[in-house]
Each structure stands twice: as structure tokens, then as C-alpha cells.
Amino acid sequence: MARKSIIIFVSLLVVLMFACGTGVSPDTLPLEASGDSDSPTTESPTAIVEPTPVQHVMIPGELPTIQSGAVGDQDSSITADQKRAPSGDRFTFGRFERPFNANTMDMYYPALDIQGALFYEDSTWIYATLNFKNDSSSYVLNGKYGFEIDLNVDGGGEWLVLVSQPSSTEWSTNGVEVWFDTNDDVGGSTFGYSDKVLTDGNGYETLIFGTNQGDDPDLAWGRISPSDPYIVQLAVKKSMLEGDPAYLVGMWAGTNDLEPSLFDFNDHYTHEQAGTSLIELENFYPIKEISELDNTCRMAIGFQPTGNEPGLCPLPPKPAQEDDPPASCPPQYVVCFPFGNQVVCYCIAP
Numbered sequence: 281m282a283r284k285s286i287i288i289f290v291s292l293l294v295v296l297m298f299a300c301g302t303g304v305s306p307d308t309l310p311l312e313a314s315g316d317s318d319s320p321t322t323e324s325p326t327a328i329v330e331p332t333p334v335q336h337v338m339i340p341g342e343l344p345t346i347q348s349g350a351v352g353d354q355d356s357s358i359t360a361d362q363k364r365a366p367s368g369d370r371f372t373f374g375r376f377e378r379p380f381n382a383n384t385m386d387m388y389y390p391a392l393d394i395q396g397a398l399f400y401e402d403s404t405w406i407y408a409t410l411n412f413k414n415d416s417s418s419y420v421l422n423g424k425y426g427f428e429i430d431l432n433v434d435g436g437g438e439w440l441v442l443v444s445q446p447s448s449t450e451w452s453t454n455g456v457e458v459w460f461d462t463n464d465d466v467g468g469s470t471f472g473y474s475d476k477v478l479t480d481g482n483g484y485e486t487l488i489f490g491t492n493q494g495d496d497p498d499l500a501w502g503r504i505s506p507s508d509p510y511i512v513q514l515a516v517k518k519s520m521l522e523g524d525p526a527y528l529v530g531m532w533a534g535t536n537d538l539e540p541s542l543f544d545f546n547d548h549y550t551h552e553q554a555g556t557s558l559i560e561l562e563n564f565y566p567i568k569e570i571s572e573l574d575n576t577c578r579m580a581i582g583f584q585p586t587g588n589e590p591g592l593c594p595l596p597p598k599p600a601q602e603d604d605p606p607a608s609c610p611p612q613y614v615v616c617f618p619f620g621n622q623v624v625c626y627c628i629a630p
């Protein structure tokens with residue numbers, strides 16, 4: 281009888297937890313509180329119903345064939361044995377290229393080294409696809425991966441979408457989070473650049489979607505590409521953008537330091553604290569309090585950029601069906617990477 285009471289009590293707690301969306305893990309259940317065998321039992325048949333799994337109504341399918349944006353990023357593996365990144369780490373401008381451990385930089389993480397990314401839209405979804413270093417080992421994508429959207433194109437982000445440790449080639453909401461900056465303090469006092477005085481802002485503070493959290497259980501999804509184990513894909517309902525057709529998108533990969541509440545990182549840390557992966561910047565090298573992190577410049581989606589948008593990639597890549605390099609880019613800065621049957625070229629001129 282006592283055991284039955286425990287089962288009923290725990291079941292009730294679980295049902296209540298999921299109903300309230302508290303996100304409390306079962307590990308924190310106060311099991312000891314159910315040990316009182318004198319407590320009244322509630323033997324209604326409904327009390328022992330297990331929580332039903334989330335019923336998904338809308339699940340993303342395959343990505344469109346033509347992307348809305350493409351971006352490239354530095355390949356740190358080429359200089360990893362020298363404990364440095366080749367370029368692309370510009371803290372002042374919010375650019376990071378540090379897929380390494382802090383201080384010693386003697387560990388290089390291919391699963392955090394973004395090589396390039398594509399962004400797609402259809403009538404229902406927006407999609408991001410992040411390409412990581414293929415080092416021919418079967419490493420695990422054990423970081424956090426995602427993208428940031430700057431809706432009003434002022435350099436301060438509004439949305440952050442992340443998937444942690446994607447493990448399936450099927451679309452899944454496991455580990456997917458959607459964050460929003462409700463009080464508009466991402467970007468600090470000078471959008472797109474590090475603030476002179478560090479901010480105490482709360483960054484992305486509002487979790488719109490997460491495990492057992494959010495009004496729409498189908499809002500955001502992640503997976504490993506079914507055709508390439510080094511590609512992470514995300515899909516989010518386009519309705520989240522409330523009809524805004526033009527925005528900037530930048531990609532992120534990281535571990536613990538990819539913390540939503542600390543955006544923008546260059547407003548929460550000084551350059552001295554964060555360090556740099558560029559050995560040329562001898563006053564700041566190596567990376568210190570901000571490590572195991574990579575991002576890209578921002579691509580313009582849905583509009584022709586002027587080139588002055590904060591964080592914008594230097595030259596928007598041409599459509600992927602053309603595999604010749606972008607015009608007016610010095611040849612030594614042209615980098616091309618394969619995406620399935622496509623070849624995407626971009627310019628990483630500093």
C-alpha cells in the first residue's frame with residue numbers, strides 16, 4: 281500500500297510538473313515526502329496516468345534546394361599545431377575563431393570549428409545548416425550549435441536558437457532552445473562593437489522554447505544532416521519572425537561559454553579577460569575566459585545589404601551554383617567548401 285502511495289504521489293507530481301512546464305528534472309523530486317503511509321490515497325484511475333509524450337503536429341522535412349544566404353568561416357585546423365587560429369578572431373567586432381581550450385590552446389576541437397554555413401527559407405520554416413571540420417575522424421558533435429537573428433539590422437540580436445549535442449539524423453526538439461532579448465540590451469551601448477564600459481545586462485534572458493517549455497511544441501528543431509555527419513541543421517517556424525522579411529543571421533558554436541545571458545560577449549568581458557587566438561595580437565594572446573567558441577560574420581537575408589550593416593560579412597557570396605570565386609576578392613582570401621553537390625565560395629579578406 282505504501283509503495284502504491286509512492287507511485288501515485290510521484291505520478292501526480294510528474295503530471296503536475298509537465299502540466300506546469302516547470303522543466304524540473306525527475307532527479308529533484310522530493311521522494312522522501314511520500315514516505316508517510318498514513319497520508320490519504322487518491323485512487324482515481326486518472327491519477328496514475330503517465331504523462332503523454334508531446335504530440336507534434338508540424339515537423340520539418342527536407343531543406344529547400346536553393347539557400348537564402350551562405351557564409352564561410354576560418355579553418356583553424358590549419359594552424360592548430362601552432363596553438364593559434366589563422367585569422368577571424370576580432371573580439372572588438374564580435375568575431376570569434378577559438379575552437380581551442382583556454383590558456384594553453386593545445387586542444388583543437390573540430391566539432392566546434394565552423395567551416396561554413398547556409399541559411400534557407402520556405403513558406404513555413406527557416407533553416408540553418410552549419411558545416412564543421414571534417415577531419416576524417418568520427419567525432420561526436422557534443423557542443424551547442426545555432427544562430428542569432430538581428431531582426432532590425434542594427435547590430436544587436438533579437439533571437440538566439442541553439443541545439444545542444446544533436447545526436448539524431450531525425451528532426452528532434454531535444455536540446456533545442458529559443459531565446460529572446462526582451463529588454464533589448466543585447467549589443468550593449470554600442471551595437472556591433474565592444475562597449476568601453478562593461479555591461480551588467482542580462483543578454484538573452486527569455487526562454488521562449490525549450491524542453492517542456494513554450495506554447496508551441498513544434499517551434500524549433502535540430503538534427504545531424506542525414507547525408508553528412510559533420511553538418512548540424514536547425515529549423516524554426518518562420519512565424520516566429522512575425523512577418524519580418526529582412527534580417528541578419530550569424531552562426532555560433534561553443535560549449536559552456538556560449539551562454540545566452542552573456543551576449544554580447546565583448547560587452548561582458550574586456551579584451552584582456554577574453555584573450556585572443558591570434559598570436560599576432562601579443563597583448564591579448566592566448567584565449568582565456570572566452571574559449572571553445574566559434575562564430576561567423578552575419579549574412580543578409582531578404583535584402584541587398586549596403587555593406588555598412590554591423591557585423592555583415594565582407595562580401596555576400598554569390599549563389600552556390602556558381603563555383604567561381606566572388607569578384608574583387610584577392611585570390612589568397614578565396615575559400616571554397618563543398619555542400620553536397622554544391623560548392624560555395626566566399627571571401628575571408630580581413
Ligand SMILES: [Ca+2]
Nearest residue numbers: 353376377575
Ligand atoms: Ca569564426
Ligand SMILES: [Ca+2]
Nearest residue numbers: 353354393394
Ligand atoms: Ca572556424
Ligand SMILES: [Ca+2]
Nearest residue numbers: 467468470473
Ligand atoms: Ca556592444
Ligand SMILES: [Ca+2]
Nearest residue numbers: 463465482483
Ligand atoms: Ca536582455
